[in-house]
Amino acid sequence: MSTALFRKPLCSALVLFNKTLHRCPEKRRYAIKSGILERVVAAFQSISGDAGVSLGDTVREQHGRDESVHRCHPPDVVVFPRSVEEVSALAKICHHHRLPIIPFGTGTGLEGGVGAVRGGVCFSMRKMDQVLDLHQEDFDVTVEPGVTRKALNSYLRDTGLWFPVDPGADASLCGMAATSASGTNAVRYGTMRENVLNLEVVLADGTVLHTAGRGRRSRKTSAGYNLTNLFVGSEGTLGVLTKATLRLYGIPETMVSAVCSFPSVQAAVDSTVQVLQAGVPIARIEFLDDVMIDACNRFNSLSYPVAPTLFLEFHGSTRSLEEQVAITEEIAKDNGGSDFSWAQDEESRGRLWKARHDAWYAALALRPGCKAYATDVCVPLSCLPEVVVATKKDLIRNGLTGPIAGHVGDGNFHCIMVLDPNDQEEVGQVHQFTERLARRALAMDGTCTGEHGVGLGKRVLLREEVGPLAIEVMQGLKATLDPKNLMNPGKVL
Template identity: 80%
Template sequence: MWCGVSAALWPVRCRSFLLQCRNICSGNVGRKSVVDGVLPSFRSVCGEDGVSLSEAIREQHGKDESVHKCCPPDVVVFPRSVDEVSALAKICHMHCLPIIPFGTGTGLEGGVGAMKGGVCFSLRNMDQVLDLHVEDFDVTVEPGVTRKALNSYLRDTGLWFPVDPGADASLCGMAATSASGTNAVRYGTMRENIMNLEVVLADGTIINTAGKGRRPRYDWPDETSQSRKENAGYNLTNLFVGSEGTLGIITKTTLRLYGIPEAVVSAVCSFPSVQAAVDSTVQILQSGVPIARIEFLDDVMIDACNRFSSLSYPVTPTLFLEFHGSERSLEEQVNTSEEITQCNGGSDFQWAKDEETRSRLWKARHDAWYAALALRPGCKAYATDVCVPLSMLPQIIVETKEDLIANKLTGPIAGHVGDGNFHCLMVLDPNDPDELQRVHLFTERLARRALAMSGTCTGEHGVGLGKRALLVEEMGAQAIQVMQSLKETLDPKNLMNPGKVLQ
């Protein structure tokens, strides 16, 4: 079986083509010569300026924000419409050329590296906001539209899109990785906020996962409900959300929007221990407080943020909290939360109501990556990403901190404590092989520690290149076999972002 088909099923006149596919896919024929041969076809689709062989451009599109080495594609194409994406995909499919979708390159698991060369589809020129329906709370966007660009576009409508992974990522890229972020505890992840997707499959076929133009309405007894009034067929939308470019290229996504809160209040609270901070989080959620954000920083991380952002918070485990709602509801939320945190030893409360103070507080949280890097100038950073049940969070954080100390590693901890997701921001010298090995072994121990506690090896970064083996351990052989079957059905030639997610 080569390229997903049996040679016995092909007529004799097609076997030469099959042999070509076999040789290309196995690396027996120089891929460069194949790419050179199809360049005129690419240019006929997206123009002379829409195709680049520049080494600098190819390297730019061969790496994301992870520690994985750059694997540049053979060529980068810049389609301007879904029809051009489809036409280019058909060319690649005919010549067995791998396809790697590229949004903004802000991923953290090596998801854009061209492991087998091929063609990078850079989607930045498809940057239109389409079909905004203010009264229905939804909007459709192309893959070049980023989170910040969408919210800027929505500024005067009274609506916003709250999923916030920190980076100004492409919204279709966020769909592809099922991104999350600081607001997930109230508004959910990308998976809960996508109503429909337009996807180009490996052979160029264009599909709409909920039907062309469909915008299934939501049943909203309150603004946090995730119930959707749609029950037609298989849930294809969620099949492609989180598929990381291995099943198709997402060229449009229809998103759920929310009303901008009438009032917002933020707070910072220090705790004597990790346990006290997590206990407060659990009790706040159990009390029914619809908290919008609740972020945890350990003592090392808060110290780094103090230094980097010129703050003066106590160097102890700390929670950053934010509440959204009406003026009256916020007063009740704040009072309940403050009472709970005080019962758990929380102190040094600093409430922020004005936008300037709140922005400074959350900027410090979003700058945690740069604050961690500043601990060791000249080094690189790598963000781990695991998620466990809330009840297990204190244990895994304590064990992880002990592991860091024992192995002399720098890894301040920050996390979306409201949903059990946290990160060690590993700061390392990439030129030190011994430290690289210690970091690699630490991240594997951390992931397996999470799995042993009924958690997951990735809460929001995705599997990409680095966590394929861990995915097998997490899901089990039978589930992986089903995934492989789905992959082979949709992409029998294994052209879509090969080498990612599945081994």
């Protein structure tokens, strides 16, 4: 079948940005010719059953978008495999007919990674939702792709173990691996790259690959190329993740959380850098600027001082926490920090962190009826004060609504840009701002995406970040594993 049958991808990040947030069309022509579509659907149904294949407009539209600003691109067909064997068999049919394959977890991504920009088949992994193999004594577990982080931690509740990578949303764990997600706990426990031991992957032709060897789960290895981390962050462009073996951690004896306000952005970020330089093994250290704190206060009926604010959390024994807290409090006070609020029991910590976890919705509430786009830059810690202060000035100078929140312990922060998608002048201003912000981070030896991924909108920036030779190497790897360019085409590269 000629690839001319598929829709062409949008030509640039700017076009994508300026066409954001349009409603999905209720009707559209299939990219697959109807005769071929009928044969393909019949073949899919023979593998996954009638209930495992959907052509419904609503189902396709639900699987053609994530939480990003990118417009909806529904697939032509959605399949719901129940096992790796079904994924492999379905992939072989797609490979034979040259049909694009788009993996789908929970749809919580922020870079348009699930849109079927060239039509094709969405592999929705929600029916593969089993925790398969828990080794408590070895601190590891193997899960299917439909298992979310909250579901896993609920399963682990009585074991004394937990999986700490927390991107905020209740994302699927294989989806988190696909985007190399991280979140609030990454400063202590690392990102998905540090916490995936092995992956089972179905390649474009239906071949099943175990990146570290079938059943392998050692804590470290120096055997051959690191295929596991090749697929972590690949965003579905190299294969469908069907199992992930993950590191687990012991639940800390004690957890203490705190909130502290500062007289300026510089003072808050300086405190972050100094706490880390002092060697405090802090679990979370999150930053919200004054605009974001004000939004959170309104949204959650809170009363935090409207000022640049740090949210902190400490894990460990009672004795070790006393030292961590004392050092951190002294550093904060030296930088003008005040209004410390402490919480130790789980309920109190939950209330304290609610403001941070609801930041996205609080930002949206600043302008009812508008939409949000989250930037995602990350820089070396020494550059963090400069880039945050410069970004704040840029927002004020251009009159943009973009409250700042970030995992500043990693040098990663987000501006949640709240905009009217029907105001083309504002859309253009926001686009220009995001370009300036990303290039500001790149100029400081940072990255255009700390945890959300490249997806549709950051392909040009990726080339600027890694250079043409690295892009050529990536393209070569893609061509080797997916010579027909069927795996989530139009993304990343």
